[in-house]
Amino acid sequence: MLPARVQINGAAVDAPAHDTPLLWFLRDGLGLLGTKFGCGVGVCGACTVHVDGQAARACMLDVRDLIGRSVLTIEGLSSDGSHPVQRAWLDEDVAQCGYCQPAQIMAAAALLRRKPRPRDRDIDEAMSDIICRCGTYQRIRRAIHRAAALSRR
Amino acid sequence: MSDLPGTTRRSFLITTATAGAALLLRIDARGDDALLAPSAFVEIGQDGVVTVWITRSEMGQGVRTSLPMLVAEELDAEWTAVRIRQAPLDAKYGQQRTGGSLSIRELWEPLRQAGATARAMLVMAAAMEWNIPAERLGTGNGVVFGPRGRRKPYGELVAAAARLPVPATVALKNPDQFRLIGSSKRGLDGPDIVTGRSRYGLDVRVPGMLYATFVRCPVLGGKLRRFDAATARSIPGVRHVIPIDGTGLSWLLQWSHGVAVVAESTWSALRARESLIIEWDEGANAALDQEKIESGLRERADQEGLLVRNDGLIDAAGTKTVKADYVVPYLAHAPLEPMNCVVSVEPQRCRVWAPLQLPAGARAIAARATGLDPSMIEVEITLIGGGFGRRLYADYVGEAALISKAAGAPVQLLWTRQDDMRHGFYRPISHHRMEASLEKNRVRTWRHRITGPSRRTVTGPAAEKPEESETYAAIEMPYEVAGVAVEFNHVYVPIPCGPWRSVAYSQTGFIIESFIDELARAAGADPIAFRLEHLKRKPFLGNDGEQTIDPARMRRVLQLAVAKAGRPRKGHAHGVAVTMDHGSAVAHVAEVAVSERRLRVRRFVTAIDCGSVVNPDHVHAQVEGGIVFGLSAALKGRITIRGGRVEQGTYADYDVLRMREMPAIEVHIVPSRELPGGVGEPPVPGVAPAVANAVFAATGRRLRTLPLRLE
Numbered sequence: 001m002l003p004a005r006v007q008i009n010g011a012a013v014d015a016p017a018h019d020t021p022l023l024w025f026l027r028d029g030l031g032l033l034g035t036k037f038g039c040g041v042g043v044c045g046a047c048t049v050h051v052d053g054q055a056a057r058a059c060m061l062d063v064r065d066l067i068g069r070s071v072l073t074i075e076g077l078s079s080d081g082s083h084p085v086q087r088a089w090l091d092e093d094v095a096q097c098g099y100c101q102p103a104q105i106m107a108a109a110a111l112l113r114r115k116p117r118p119r120d121r122d123i124d125e126a127m128s129d130i131i132c133r134c135g136t137y138q139r140i141r142r143a144i145h146r147a148a149a150l151s152r153r
Numbered sequence: 154m155s156d157l158p159g160t161t162r163r164s165f166l167i168t169t170a171t172a173g174a175a176l177l178l179r180i181d182a183r184g185d186d187a188l189l190a191p192s193a194f195v196e197i198g199q200d201g202v203v204t205v206w207i208t209r210s211e212m213g214q215g216v217r218t219s220l221p222m223l224v225a226e227e228l229d230a231e232w233t234a235v236r237i238r239q240a241p242l243d244a245k246y247g248q249q250r251t252g253g254s255l256s257i258r259e260l261w262e263p264l265r266q267a268g269a270t271a272r273a274m275l276v277m278a279a280a281m282e283w284n285i286p287a288e289r290l291g292t293g294n295g296v297v298f299g300p301r302g303r304r305k306p307y308g309e310l311v312a313a314a315a316r317l318p319v320p321a322t323v324a325l326k327n328p329d330q331f332r333l334i335g336s337s338k339r340g341l342d343g344p345d346i347v348t349g350r351s352r353y354g355l356d357v358r359v360p361g362m363l364y365a366t367f368v369r370c371p372v373l374g375g376k377l378r379r380f381d382a383a384t385a386r387s388i389p390g391v392r393h394v395i396p397i398d399g400t401g402l403s404w405l406l407q408w409s410h411g412v413a414v415v416a417e418s419t420w421s422a423l424r425a426r427e428s429l430i431i432e433w434d435e436g437a438n439a440a441l442d443q444e445k446i447e448s449g450l451r452e453r454a455d456q457e458g459l460l461v462r463n464d465g466l467i468d469a470a471g472t473k474t475v476k477a478d479y480v481v482p483y484l485a486h487a488p489l490e491p492m493n494c495v496v497s498v499e500p501q502r503c504r505v506w507a508p509l510q511l512p513a514g515a516r517a518i519a520a521r522a523t524g525l526d527p528s529m530i531e532v533e534i535t536l537i538g539g540g541f542g543r544r545l546y547a548d549y550v551g552e553a554a555l556i557s558k559a560a561g562a563p564v565q566l567l568w569t570r571q572d573d574m575r576h577g578f579y580r581p582i583s584h585h586r587m588e589a590s591l592e593k594n595r596v597r598t599w600r601h602r603i604t605g606p607s608r609r610t611v612t613g614p615a616a617e618k619p620e621e622s623e624t625y626a627a628i629e630m631p632y633e634v635a636g637v638a639v640e641f642n643h644v645y646v647p648i649p650c651g652p653w654r655s656v657a658y659s660q661t662g663f664i665i666e667s668f669i670d671e672l673a674r675a676a677g678a679d680p681i682a683f684r685l686e687h688l689k690r691k692p693f694l695g696n697d698g699e700q701t702i703d704p705a706r707m708r709r710v711l712q713l714a715v716a717k718a719g720r721p722r723k724g725h726a727h728g729v730a731v732t733m734d735h736g737s738a739v740a741h742v743a744e745v746a747v748s749e750r751r752l753r754v755r756r757f758v759t760a761i762d763c764g765s766v767v768n769p770d771h772v773h774a775q776v777e778g779g780i781v782f783g784l785s786a787a788l789k790g791r792i793t794i795r796g797g798r799v800e801q802g803t804y805a806d807y808d809v810l811r812m813r814e815m816p817a818i819e820v821h822i823v824p825s826r827e828l829p830g831g832v833g834e835p836p837v838p839g840v841a842p843a844v845a846n847a848v849f850a851a852t853g854r855r856l857r858t859l860p861l862r863l864e
Contacts, residue, residue, distance in 0.1 A: 018389070024420040028364065033356040034349020036538070038489045039570040040423075043805045046489055074349030086347040093339045093770060096213030096778055098346035099353055099490045099538030124813035131804060133489045133539045134213040135781025136774070137815040 006066045008032075009076025015063050022066065023047045023058035026073060034074035034102045038131065045130030048103035049073050055110035055126070074102035077109060085109045088147035096134035103130050108144050117148055189311045191274055191319045193245045194267040195224050201295055201308030203230045206240040209260070210251040210510055211342070212488075212540035213778065214833045215771035218341045220260055222767055226333040227268030227326060230307070231295035237341055242512040242532035249534075251510045252545055252652065254735040254831020257767055261829050262325075269323040271314075278313035279305050328765065328826055337770035342536070354508035354535045357495040357565065363392055365556045365564040366422045369411040369576055372435040372797035374647055376400075376410045381430040385414060388428065390421030395559045397552065402521045404611055405514075405548040408576060408649065413556045419567055438647050438797035446646055446794060447480070450584040454478070454604040458640030461620050462628045466636030467600060471592030475675045477668060479587065479857045481660045483792035484580035484653055485799075487807060490538020491573035496553035497563035502529045504563075507550055508537035515547035522554035541782070542652035546578055546611075574807055575799040578651025579792055581606045583623070585664045589634075594676040596687060599634045601627045601664070604642040608650040608657070619643040625696035626661035631704050631733060632669060632687040648794060654782060655834040658734040662838025663787075663845070663859060666730035670846045671855060680846065681715055681729055688731075695734075702733045709823060710740040710760040717821055718742035718758035725755060728847025730839035736830030737763035738823075741780070743843035744816075747851040750863045754784060754816045754844055759836065761820065764827035775832045776820045783840025784816075785809040789860050 005012040008030065016025060023040075026032040026049075038046030040059050047058040050072035077083045081090070085108045095101045104127065111118055111126040118126070123144050132140065190196040196204045205221035221235050240246050247263070272292055279297040280287035282305070290299045298304040328334075345351040370376060382394035393415040399406030412429060416422035494507030496519065503523045509515050512532045520527040537544060553566035568576070583605035590598045607619030620641040627639045653659060673683035688704040688711075695702055711731040721727045721744055731740040744756035757780050766772055789808045793800045801807035845856045848863075856862070 020418075020420050024418060028418040028420065031358070032349075033352070033358075036353075036490070037355060037419075037567070038491075039803050041570065041803055041805070043803050044489065044570070078348075081344055081348045089347045090339065090343050093343060093774070095340060095343055095346045096215070096774060097211070097489075097537060097539050098213070098342060098351050099536075101346050102349045105347060127812040128814075129811075131489060131809055131811070133487065133541075133782075133809060135778035135810065137781065137810075137812045138777055138818055139774070140812070141815070 004064065004067050006063060007070040009071070009073055015067055019062050019064060021059050022049070022061040022063050022071065025063045026058060032073050032075050036099055036103065038100070045107070046100050046103050048106045048130060050106060050110055053110065053113060055107045074106060077105065083109065084150040085112065085143070085147040088143040088150055091146060092139045092143040094136050094139040094143050096136055100130060100132045104132065104140055108140070108147065111144065112148060112151060116151060118144060189271060189274060189315045191270045192267040194264055195228070195271055197271060197307055197311050199308050199311045201234050201306050202236055203228065203234050204236045204238055206246065207237050208240045208246040208249050209256040210508070210534050210537055210540065212251070212510070212537035214256070214775060215340060215768060216251070216256045218338055219257060219767045219771060220264055221341070222333050222338060223260060223264035224268040226331060227265045228272045229292040229294065230268070232333060232338065234295050239534055241534070242516055249512050251540070252542065254834040257829045258736060258831060265325050266323065269325055270320060273320050273323045274314040274317050275307050275310045277317055278310040282313065334765070334767050335769065338768055340771070351536055353490050353538045354493045354506070355490060355565070355567065357506040357535060359495060359497060359506070359563050362495060362563045362565055363415045363417060363560060364419045364422045365413055365415045365553065365560070365566045366426050366569065367397060367411060367413045367552055367556065367566060368426055368429060368431060369408055369572070370433045370435065371575065372433065372439050373408055373649065373799070374438045374797070375433045375435040377412060378432040378434045380412050380432065382412070384428040385425035388421055388425045390417040391425045392416055393560050394425070394429070395556065397555050397559070399522065399551055399555055403518050403551055405518060405546055406551045409548060409552050413559070415556060415560045415564055423569070435797065441647065441794055441797040443793040443795060446582060450582065450604050450644055453642045453644050454584045454586050454602060456642060458602050458604065458642035459620055460638060460640050461624045462637055462639040464636045464638070467598050467638040469598065469636065471590035471597035473591040473675060474588065475591070475672055476588045477671060477857055479585040479664045479667065481583055481663060481859045482790070483582045483648065484786055484790045485574055485577045485792050485801070485807060486541040486543035486653060487574065487804070487809065488539025488541060488543060491570055492543070492549040492568040493566060494550050494553050495563060495565045496550060496557045498523050498554055498557040502531060503554060504531045505550055506533045506535055507547070508535050508540070508544055509547055510537070510540050510542070510544040511547065514545065515550040518547050518551035519554045522551045523558055541654040542656070543577060546651055571802040574802050578611060578649045580653035580659060581608050581610065581650040583660050587664065587668045589668070589672055591672065591676050594678055596632060596634045596672055598636040599630065600638045600640070601630070602640040602642065603627060604644060606644055606646040606648065606650060608652060610646065610648065610650040623657060626657040626734065627665070628696050629702055630665055631690065631702050631707060633690045634687070655734065655837040658732065658834070658838040659786070662730070662732045663841040666732065666839055666842030667845050667857065670842070670849065681711065684711060684731060700734070700736050703738065706738040706762045707731050707733050707740070710738045710762050713760035713821055713823060714740040714742050714758050717760065717819065718744070726847050726851035728843045728845065728850055730843040730846065732835065732839040734838060735834050737761060737832060737835040739835045739839055741839045741843040743847045745844060745847040745851060747848060747863070752788070752848060752861065752863055754788070754814070756816050757818045759818065759820050760823060761832070761836065762823035762825055763830040763832050763835070764825050765829045766822060767829065769822060772822055772832050773820045776836045777818045779833070779836025780818055780840055781810050781815070783837045784844070787841035787844050787859060787861055791860055
């Protein structure tokens with residue numbers, strides 16, 4: 001039998017023995033604390049990560065359903081904050097409290113993979129499931145457009 | 154040299170310069186002065202690094218950037234050499250409460266003093282070394298420079314400066330000399346935030362830490378009767394299932410009666426929680442329903458209340474009267490990071506790591522919960538994933554202390570989203586009966602009767618002076634009216650309440666700014682001109698005796714916002730609101746589109762006069778955020794009670810504004826040299842009335858109940 005492993009940020013990791021949401025496996029099991037808990041029921045988006053390049057909610061996924069698949073968290077997006085989305089986020093000084101921003105960044109990065117030149121409507125669609133209680137949406141929108149421009153360069 | 158008070162800065166500098174050579178010898182002999190730390194707020198190292206201790210909590214308002222700017226400005230430090238550290242709770246820092254939009258206002262002087270003091274000592278050290286009078290030296294970008302191209306970086310002067318006496322008084326810069334204050338600086342935490350490295354309460358990890366969840370009675374005020382934890386204990390990783398009772402320890406813990414699960418991981422704790430079988434004694438509140446609360450307020454509103462302002466003349470009504478009832482609901486804070494903390498109770502001390510707006514409150518409640526002396530409670534403040542007033546109450550720290558003590562281990566207590574939504578300290582519901590009269594198209598009399606619970610309800614039916622916490626914003630009504638009366642009818646409702654971003658202004662701003670609009674329409678006047686006509690009072694002190702309400706500043710922001718907004722686009726309508734609280738005036742122009750019974754807020758043009766501005770881009774950010782916060786409440790927010798329970802549990806039924814609903818926001822700051830005003834709260838109160846007034850302009854319908862619903 002092949003070992004039950006999940007790719008997390010490029011490394012093969014043994015999946016836990018029993019059902020565990022990806023969110024808590026990342027946070028408590030692996031110490032990857034950039035993925036945040038907001039609701040645990042898939043309505044706030046604070047735990048958004050990538051699974052095989054698509055935005056997904058870590059609180060709604062059982063790690064054992066991800067065997068053989070590839071998970072990317074904010075820690076794996078770049079080693080040094082150099083991803084165009086991260087750079088754009090700093091240029092627009094998006095964050096207030098910052099708690100939701102790793103999720104916003106992951107969702108934006110997934111959007112830009114699918115749509116390198118997103119329109120506002122695409123941003124509304126991709127980003128409306130992730131709550132920012134501080135209200136940074138206007139800057140998030142600007143930063144996504146800026147990241148799209150940075151990526152094209 | 155020791156008798157410094159009263160000595161002018163100049164004479165102190167000259168005197169010290171002449172004593173320079175002798176002092177220098179002593180310094181060289183010691184050579185261990187690694188830091189210049191003339192106050193608790195700032196340290197400068199021999200490497201030139203300037204460390205500023207942050208004594209307010211960061212919850213997105215930008216204090217971890219703006220506060221060090223104040224120090225760096227007067228220090229003439231190089232901004233890139235500034236590092237920040239969050240100060241633990243310690244009397245040496247003075248008060249550490251974060252609330253009331255006060256951080257900049259309270260620290261504007263002390264932090265500039267701290268920077269100027271350190272600068273004076275560095276200059277003096279250079280003066281002695283070069284044997285040049287200090288007043289001939291200058292500073293900039295972390296360097297002292299003197300005649301004939303002499304220059305020395307601060308780091309190289311630290312050892313000498315650290316041996317100098319700390320001057321008792323220093324002069325502060327004239328605003329003309331500001332280089333940093335007033336220029337936009339990016340948030341210093343940004344790089345950590347975008348890489349997922351910033352650490353909030355839930356990210357605290359300490360050795361041996363266990364994970365806890367705590368089940369309270371869903372009926373507020375209910376008590377644990379018995380529980381069966383057999384299944385819960387069988388779940389792998391579960392260490393303890395413990396009954397917890399905080400009710401006798403603190404008024405903040407009167408709802409903390411239930412069962413804690415302590416486990417080796419969050420998920421084990423949450424799974425075990427689901428399998429607990431608990432029998433509750435729901436108590437008297439189980440009969441409490443929303444309809445009953447609302448009808449109770451309505452009935453009581455017919456009675457005359459306690460008169461808290463009466464200018465006389467109130468019965469000398471004008472020829473035309475206007476009456477209206479407004480109702481605003483209970484609201485939750487719903488920060489994205491739910492309540493949580495880590496507490497480690499040890500035999501002779503207790504350590505707390507928590508997202509806190511009032512660290513002193515955490516110390517007090519941990520002392521009560523552990524029985525330890527407050528001096529044995531150590532409190533570290535983490536980054537906060539949203540506060541909005543909720544984290545002024547550290548009930549969760551008291552609970553975690555009880556759990557840690559019972560478990561004999563450090564624990565991280567996580568409130569689930571549902572715990573957070575259902576066990577909050579809510580913005581209170583209130584009913585507002587308005588009655589005004591007009592005479593020759595001016596408001597002659599104005600009566601505002603507030604009926605509802607107190608936001609101090611937490612202390613029980615005998616909440617002290619409930620009228621104080623509920624009426625001050627109504628008493629501060631800024632419009633010039635011959636006779637104003639404000640009344641209060643206190644209705645006790647056993648739902649815990651507390652401060653919520655902009656506090657009483659959050660309710661009263663909606664009422665006053667909607668009702669003045671109604672009066673303008675009744676007078677056949679333009680609502681903007683009508684406001685300007687009535688904003689003619691002289692500046693007056695607010696009800697707290699400290700904050701000024703200045704109608705002239707309100708006029709100015711209103712005129713600016715209206716000018717910048719221009720005319721509504723085709724198919725859209727404008728509504729305005731202007732408010733002043735926490736030391737700042739804000740005017741909003743809301744642009745809405747109403748079609749097919751659907752309300753869309755498309756644009757906000759906002760002007761703020763918050764006095765001197767430290768970090769303009771972060772003022773913009775706070776105004777943008779305040780508008781979004783206000784829109785969530787105006788369009789969506791409503792906590793309701795059924796059977797003594799809060800009905801809402803997550804953002805699925807207590808939704809907040811989303812990206813697709815986001816209006817375009819334009820912010821304009823009025824240039825000013827006044828002392829700084831607050832920025833976190835003042836943008837909030839005017840949001841709902843600006844939208845409601847725009848809806849009226851679009852449809853002729855006056856919406857007097859929040860959230861605003863067209864159906």
